[in-house]
Amino acid sequence: MNAALLLDHYPRIADAPDAIARLRSFVLDLAVRGKLVEQDAGNEPASELLKRIAAEKARLAKAGKNRKPKAVPGLANFPYSLPDSWAWSQIAEIGIINPRVDADDDMLASFVPMTLIAAEYGIPNGHEPRSWIQIKKGYTHFAEGDVGLAKITPCFENGKSTVFQNLTGGMGSGTTELHVVRPLFVDPAYVLVFWKCPFFIENGIPRMIGTAGQKRVPTEYFAYSPFPLPPLAEQNRIVAKVDELMALCDQLEAARAEREAARDKFTLSTLAKLNTPDSETLSDDARFALANLAPLTTRADQIKQLRQTILNLAVRGKLVEQDASDEPAKDLVRRIQRQIQDVTQSLGLKAPKLPVISDEQAPFELPAGWCWARFPDLGAFGRGRSKHRPRNDPALYADGEHRMIQTGDVARSKGLIQTQTAKYNHAGLAQSRLWPKGTLCITIAANIADSGTLDFAACFPDSVVGFVPAPCFENARYFEYFMRTAKADLLAFAPATAQKNINLDILMQVMIPLPPLAEQHRIVAKVDELMALCNQLEASLSDGEQARARLLESVLHHALEPA
Numbered sequence: 001m002n003a004a005l006l007l008d009h010y011p012r013i014a015d016a017p018d019a020i021a022r023l024r025s026f027v028l029d030l031a032v033r034g035k036l037v038e039q040d041a042g043n044e045p046a047s048e049l050l051k052r053i054a055a056e057k058a059r060l061a062k063a064g065k066n067r068k069p070k071a072v073p074g075l076a077n078f079p080y081s082l083p084d085s086w087a088w089s090q091i092a093e094i095g096i097i098n099p100r101v102d103a104d105d106d107m108l109a110s111f112v113p114m115t116l117i118a119a120e121y122g123i124p125n126g127h128e129p130r131s132w133i134q135i136k137k138g139y140t141h142f143a144e145g146d147v148g149l150a151k152i153t154p155c156f157e158n159g160k161s162t163v164f165q166n167l168t169g170g171m172g173s174g175t176t177e178l179h180v181v182r183p184l185f186v187d188p189a190y191v192l193v194f195w196k197c198p199f200f201i202e203n204g205i206p207r208m209i210g211t212a213g214q215k216r217v218p219t220e221y222f223a224y225s226p227f228p229l230p231p232l233a234e235q236n237r238i239v240a241k242v243d244e245l246m247a248l249c250d251q252l253e254a255a256r257a258e259r260e261a262a263r264d265k266f267t268l269s270t271l272a273k274l275n276t277p278d279s280e281t282l283s284d285d286a287r288f289a290l291a292n293l294a295p296l297t298t299r300a301d302q303i304k305q306l307r308q309t310i311l312n313l314a315v316r317g318k319l320v321e322q323d324a325s326d327e328p329a330k331d332l333v334r335r336i337q338r339q340i341q342d343v344t345q346s347l348g349l350k351a352p353k354l355p356v357i358s359d360e361q362a363p364f365e366l367p368a369g370w371c372w373a374r375f376p377d378l379g380a381f382g383r384g385r386s387k388h389r390p391r392n393d394p395a396l397y398a399d400g401e402h403r404m405i406q407t408g409d410v411a412r413s414k415g416l417i418q419t420q421t422a423k424y425n426h427a428g429l430a431q432s433r434l435w436p437k438g439t440l441c442i443t444i445a446a447n448i449a450d451s452g453t454l455d456f457a458a459c460f461p462d463s464v465v466g467f468v469p470a471p472c473f474e475n476a477r478y479f480e481y482f483m484r485t486a487k488a489d490l491l492a493f494a495p496a497t498a499q500k501n502i503n504l505d506i507l508m509q510v511m512i513p514l515p516p517l518a519e520q521h522r523i524v525a526k527v528d529e530l531m532a533l534c535n536q537l538e539a540s541l542s543d544g545e546q547a548r549a550r551l552l553e554s555v556l557h558h559a560l561e562p563a
Helices: 003-013 019-031 046-062 188-196 198-207 219-224 232-275 282-291 300-315 329-335 337-346 407-411 426-430 477-487 504-509 517-559
Strands: 087-089 095-097 108-112 128-131 140-143 147-150 161-163 171-174 178-183 227-229 371-373 379-383 402-404 415-417 422-424 440-443 451-454 464-469 512-514
Touching: 019 188, 019 198, 019 232, 046 087, 046 095, 046 227, 140 178, 147 188, 161 188, 178 188, 178 219, 188 198, 188 232, 198 219, 300 477, 300 517, 329 337, 329 371, 329 512, 337 379, 379 504, 402 426, 407 440, 407 451, 422 426, 440 477, 451 477, 477 512, 477 517
Parallel strands: 108 171, 415 451
Antiparallel strands: 087 227, 095 178, 108 128, 140 171, 147 161, 147 178, 371 512, 379 464, 402 422, 440 451, 440 464
């Protein structure tokens, strides 16, 4: 093994998807193909070892210590080529299947439930001391050094198998969902290496029998599938090398965990300062975060957190600077009242009368020039409509030309709704309401508080609420960004008496932190810029993962070859 090559490249491949797990699997795969250690021409070949095993089976049967061995069917196909000194065999040929265990009832033995058998290589089985009389009936028996394989789903797929060790009294029993073999002149740990390798498990899964959730590995696959048998001395070298490489994997995994923990601590600490801001340090904290986006985001989930943090900063007035010459938001709200009435009436909606927002209701302090407002203060606001029943009546859709969206279109939109569920005809339109392009849609059923703006005029049912901002607003982008921040904790923006659900009344009460109109434009532009940067970071992460995955494949093939 060229461990130096692996270690040289490790910093570049360690973050490849499942790097350590794939490395472990690769080690096991090479081990059972004769590619992990060198062959020694002086070793007794496997063909001679098989003769000794057959002679030992006959001797045990003659001595009454084992049943007379059954004839093992020959193998018709060999899955891959083996070194010259190896031989294809079968578990039934190299050991005793379901061996007998004899003991006095009052002797102490070990009980090994499936939960104490590990899926990972290198973790010994646990056990519970019990008297033999308690565990001799209704269980699978085994002795020290026997090898057990979980045969039921999902334990088999996960790799649960073990060499039974440290058994009280040298014997034990466990679940009936085990296949057991007692190897003869074969290293039990080598059998375990084979049972945990991807080749054995992946080929066994399609051969399992039974109903879904209760599938089992049949005895035919366990006992009679091809088993690659090396010379005994090479088995020992293989096991030693696998143990060495698994220990190296443990070290690499620990180093990766330590590195990720430090990186996560840095990211969480930085983002926490922004999401639970200190008014005295927030400006500096925000500048630091925005200047260090790349180091803060090395995983997709961190970029998702970053997006949310950017939006939180935006609606708190911490993303762009304020300009004292901007028209205050309060003046803007007073100025647009007539515009709101016109938009509301054009959609056939009623403008509700809402109480003034008190300082005590405000979730946080706003910058100078900002004010708290509600959706009905800023535009037309109301539920969609679909009066006809049943709603799927074909008469509403035949030869339709008017687009209709549902909650799923909003949920999938990523901020801009560009898909439709169906098209209404004139009859469908008459029983609904057509909302203009640019309408902010908010779901109040199925997918709660998802949001997106219409990229076309469309109808929608009452499970979606529409908001058409007053004409002075260029678009609803700022309000859509606000809804993304409010979705996670919408009730924080609603009165304390609000029920724990979302409906039109709740959304009407939601308090929106409203900047001056000019600052809204600056905020939206900055958010767009930073979201585009997040997109670039995501693409860079994806490209980096693919590059690391390719490098991992190359390094594994070269680093694990015999030095």
